[in-house]
Structures are given as structure tokens and as C-alpha cells.
Amino acid sequence: MSEVSMVVNGRKVSGSVEDRTLLVHFLRDNLGLTGTHVGCDTSQCGSCVIHVDGKAVKACTMLAAQASGSTITTIEGLADGASLHVVQEAFKEHHGLQCGFCTPGMIMAAVDMINRHPGGLDEATVRAELDGNICRCTGYHNIVKAILAASKKIKSSSARKKKAA
Amino acid sequence: MYEVTYHRASSVSEAVKLAKAGEDSKFLAGGMTLIPAMKTRLAAPSDVVDLRHVKEIRGIKVSGKKVTIGAGTTHADVAGNAKLVRVCPAICKLASSIGDPHVRHMGTIGGSIANNDPAADYPAAMLALDATIITNKRAISAARFFKGLFETTLKDGEIIKEVQFTAPAKCGYAKFPNPASRYAMTGVFVAKGKEVRVAVTGAGDDGVFRAKALEKALERKFDASALDGVSVSASNMMSDIHASAEYRANLVVVMAKRAVAAANA
Numbered sequence: 481m482s483e484v485s486m487v488v489n490g491r492k493v494s495g496s497v498e499d500r501t502l503l504v505h506f507l508r509d510n511l512g513l514t515g516t517h518v519g520c521d522t523s524q525c526g527s528c529v530i531h532v533d534g535k536a537v538k539a540c541t542m543l544a545a546q547a548s549g550s551t552i553t554t555i556e557g558l559a560d561g562a563s564l565h566v567v568q569e570a571f572k573e574h575h576g577l578q579c580g581f582c583t584p585g586m587i588m589a590a591v592d593m594i595n596r597h598p599g600g601l602d603e604a605t606v607r608a609e610l611d612g613n614i615c616r617c618t619g620y621h622n623i624v625k626a627i628l629a630a631s632k633k634i635k636s637s638s639a640r641k642k643k644a645a
Numbered sequence: 646m647y648e649v650t651y652h653r654a655s656s657v658s659e660a661v662k663l664a665k666a667g668e669d670s671k672f673l674a675g676g677m678t679l680i681p682a683m684k685t686r687l688a689a690p691s692d693v694v695d696l697r698h699v700k701e702i703r704g705i706k707v708s709g710k711k712v713t714i715g716a717g718t719t720h721a722d723v724a725g726n727a728k729l730v731r732v733c734p735a736i737c738k739l740a741s742s743i744g745d746p747h748v749r750h751m752g753t754i755g756g757s758i759a760n761n762d763p764a765a766d767y768p769a770a771m772l773a774l775d776a777t778i779i780t781n782k783r784a785i786s787a788a789r790f791f792k793g794l795f796e797t798t799l800k801d802g803e804i805i806k807e808v809q810f811t812a813p814a815k816c817g818y819a820k821f822p823n824p825a826s827r828y829a830m831t832g833v834f835v836a837k838g839k840e841v842r843v844a845v846t847g848a849g850d851d852g853v854f855r856a857k858a859l860e861k862a863l864e865r866k867f868d869a870s871a872l873d874g875v876s877v878s879a880s881n882m883m884s885d886i887h888a889s890a891e892y893r894a895n896l897v898v899v900m901a902k903r904a905v906a907a908a909n910a
Contacts, residue, residue: 482651499651500683523681524826526747535721535750541680542751545651546673546695592746611827612745 484548488513489557497544504528506544507554515555515584519614526613529585529592530554536592538612555584558591566637567591567630576626578617589613590627594634601631647689653698657781660694661802667692672804674756675719677748702755702806705729710812716755716805720744723754732812735834735908736774739766739818744827755805761852763794763883764828766820768853772844773834776810793851813838815867817908819900820847823887830888831896835904837867843901848893850883859901868909869902 485494488511495510507513507530516539519527528539531553558565567590570576577583593609594601601609606624615623650667654660664670671690673679674697682688696702702717707728714723723729724741743749743757743766757767758778771778771787778785780803790797799805813836820832829847833856836842841863843856862871877897882890 498648500646500649502646502680502684521684523677523684523748526745529747536747537750538747540684541676543651543676543680543693545653546676546697548653589746596746609746612747 482545482548484544486547486549487551489553495544499543499545501544502540503530503532503542503544503547504539506547507539507552513554513556517581517584519581519585524612524614525582525585526589527582527585529588529613531588531592534595536589553588555588558587565591566633567594567627570626570630570633571623574622574626574629576619576623578615578619582613582615582617586610586613586615586623590623590630593627594631597631598635598638600635601628603628606631646683647686649683649690650692651695652692653695655698655700657699657701657804657806660696660699660804661781663694664692665802667694670694672696672759674717674753674759675748675751677744677752677756678760678762679756696755696804702804707732711809712812713807713809714754715807716759717753718755720749720752720754720757721746724749733774733810733816735816735818735836735904736770738907739770739820739832739834742766742818742820742822742827754808758790758808759797759799759805761791761795761797762828763849763852764823764826764830764832764847766818766829766832766846769829769832769834769844769846770818771808771810772853772855773816773836773842774810774813775836775838775842776808778805779807779809780805791853796852811838815908817904817906817910819903819907821896821900831893831900833897833900833904835863835901835908837863837908840864841867843904845897845901848882848897850881850890854881856897856901859898863905867905869905872898872902872905 517527519525523541652663668691670692673693703715706713720740730737776787816836820829831848832846843859879890879894882893884890
């Protein structure tokens with residue numbers, strides 16, 4: 481057993497887990513944060529994507545013990561109270577989901593992708609960057625549309641902020 | 646996953662000590678191969694020693710043409726290093742083609758070459774760049790380091806600290822990825838320094854190898870057209886549900902041409 485502690489969505493949490501416990505199971509079973517999904521057993525589907533120290537990683541391919549001491553954001557930590565994150569808003573607006581199972585991972589991957597491309601995204605880049613996220617409804621078309629729209633919105637609002645400053 | 650005991654090391658020497666104390670310990674770098682293998686019970690170490698917090702093995706140094714990459718450097722950091730892309734763009738391109746963005750945030754160059762997956766990308770780069778692999782015990786040339794499938798000359802308690810190479814005048818990498826796994830069905834790294842070196846991953850039935858026939862043709866003229874009509878024997882190629890040995894043999898030449906074109910671009 482290991483004692484693990486980390487900051488999850490701004491909250492300090494700790495717990496006692498078996499060393500073999502995957503981070504995704506710590507989040508879901510110990511913390512009750514079931515927004516992060518487990519879609520496969522093979523580290524391929526990306527429905528468990530979260531941010532560890534600001535970077536998108538697969539929570540099913542990391543031990544909880546490995547993540548001890550890190551700062552984590554899950555899908556539950558994106559919205560600011562009742563107002564959705566720009567990317568969540570864009571997925572709603574462009575119907576970037578069908579069954580919704582892959583959506584938490586898609587959105588976390590999208591936020592990370594947009595952060596890494598402050599100059600903006602094009603369709604080819606978005607599709608290449610979605611390599612690690614599988615949508616079994618094959619709803620990629622609207623997912624790509626939503627990410628492009630969110631990227632544009634974030635880029636223009638940060639440009640406005642820069643101007644104001 | 647079977648039960649395992651987790652340890653976190655903060656230095657190479659501590660990692661060696663921790664691993665030695667376990668019955669069947671494994672070093673855990675980014676974990677992008679080891680954790681999935683443990684999940685499916687293909688690997689069942691008694692202990693894992695996490696190297697992700699060992700600062701001394703992270704980072705990239707570029708001094709003139711001399712490149713040093715710490716073993717714990719992630720694929721994302723290799724792909725996005727501004728100094729490295731100026732002297733050896735092909736290795737950055739290679740790193741950016743591994744797995745997917747999430748895998749690249751965790752997976753490391755040291756983990757990749759220590760695992761020596763026959764379809765991994767980095768072994769081809771190491772062999773073509775004539776890299777030296779520096780461990781806590783010795784310096785090993787890439788030519789001696791890789792031994793067949795998933796085998797290297799690393800001994801128990803030996804940890805890769807960094808890899809070193811001199812950036813060649815020109816280099817390029819091209820791969821034909823498996824559409825599902827993104828592992829190379831064939832990947833070819835071409836480097837033109839004092840000599841031309843062509844290394845192939847994903848195709849050989851004994852892991853990464855140098856394609857001497859292609860090197861000879863490219864020594865005469867470093868251009869994709871020099872490989873017209875050159876063929877590679879299918880006898881030592883892998884054959885599986887994804888591609889036959891003959892198909893892979895053909896891919897070696899096609900990818901080599903693309904790699905040369907990229908090197909000359």
C-alpha cells in the first residue's frame with residue numbers, strides 16, 4: 481500500500497491505495513470523479529485523458545503512486561461554477577458528441593491541444609492531434625469543428641486581453 | 646495487474662539500490678510500454694522503480710553539432726526542442742510521430758531504446774546517427790547496444806543516463822505506421838555525415854538493422870533516384886497479419902527514398 485496525495489481540481493486530496501492502482505481508478509473509485517472514463521484495456525482509446533502538471537496524459541497508463549505530488553485537472557475541474565469552459569461550450573454548440581462516452585477525454589485532449597498551439601489550429605493539425613482519442617460513434621467531424629471553433633475563440637480573446645493590457 | 650511494489654528514486658544511484666533490493670525489479674521510465682504490459686499481465690515485476698523524478702537524466706544539450714539527450718527526456722520535449730531542430734530536425738520529426746500526444750508527454754527516449762521494441766522508432770535513429778548510449782556503468786555504441794527483439798546489452802542494475810551523437814550534415818526519417826497502433830510497420834532513418842548510414846526499424850525479424858545495399862547506392866549519389874531498381878531481400882523480414890515479408894522489404898526501399906527526399910529538402 482502507498483499513501484498518495486495530490487491536488488485534484490484545486491483540492492488537496494490523499495488516500496491509501498494498493499501500489500498497482502491505476503490513477504484513473506483512484507480518481508473514479510476513491511475520489512468519486514467518474515467523469516474520467518475507462519474505454520479500453522490497452523491504453524489506446526483516450527477516454528481517460530486528464531492533465532497531470534498541465535499536460536494531457538492517459539490516466540489508465542499511470543499508477544496513482546506515480547502521480548503522487550502532482551497537480552491534476554479532470555473534466556470536472558474545467559467549468560467555472562455553472563459556466564462551461566470554452567471547449568465544453570463549443571462541443572455543445574457544434575454537437576461534438578453522440579453517445580458521449582469519449583467526450584471527457586476528447587475535451588481534455590482538446591484543451592491541451594489548444595494550449596500547445598496558441599497561434600491557432602487547422603483541420604489537419606486537429607485530426608493528427610486526435611490520434612490518441614477514439615470515438616466509436618465516429619463523430620469526428622463535429623468534434624473537429626468544435627475544437628477549431630474553441631481554438632479561434634480562445635485565440636481572439638487572448639489577443640483582446642493582450643491589447644487591453 | 647498483479648501486485649507490485651512502487652518505489653520512487655531521486656537519483657540514478659538510489660534507483661540502482663532500490664532495484665537491487667527487489668526480487669524482480671523493473672525500472673519504470675515513462676511507463677508507456679511497461680504499464681500496458683503489466684495491465685495485461687504480460688509483465689509482472691515484483692517492484693517498479695520510478696525514474697521520472699531523477700532530474701540528472703532529463704534535458705537536451707546542443708553544443709555545435711554535438712547533441713546530448715538525457716534518457717528521461719520525453720518524446721514531446723525532443724519533438725519541440727528549438728536548438729535540436731536546427732541541427733538534427735529528423736530526430737524531432739521522429740519523436741513527434743511516436744504514439745499520440747498523450748503518450749509523447751510521458752514516454753522517454755531512454756525507455757524506448759532500453760525496451761528495444763522491434764517496431765519502435767528511436768532504435769533506427771540511434772543506429773543511423775552512430776549514437777553512443779551512456780549508462781551508469783559504461784559507454785556503448787548503438788551498433789553494439791541493440792540485440793534482437795526486445796534485447797539490449799544492458800545488464801541488471803544498469804540504467805541509461807543519456808545518448809550522445811554528432812548531428813550529421815543531412816538526415817531524414819520516414820515511416821509507414823500501422824494505422825491502429827502507430828508503431829512503424831517499416832521506418833527508415835537516413836543520415837549523411839562522413840558516410841551514409843541507413844537504419845531500418847519495424848521490418849527486420851531480428852529488430853533494427855542497417856541496410857548496407859541502400860547505403861552503398863546512396864554513397865554514390867545521395868538522392869532518392871539512386872535507390873531506383875535497388876531491392877532488399879525479404880528473407881530476414883518480419884511477416885504478420887499486418888504485412889508480409891515481401892511487402893515490408895518493398896516498404897524499406899520506399900521509406901528510404903522518402904527519408905532521403907526529406908533529408909535533402
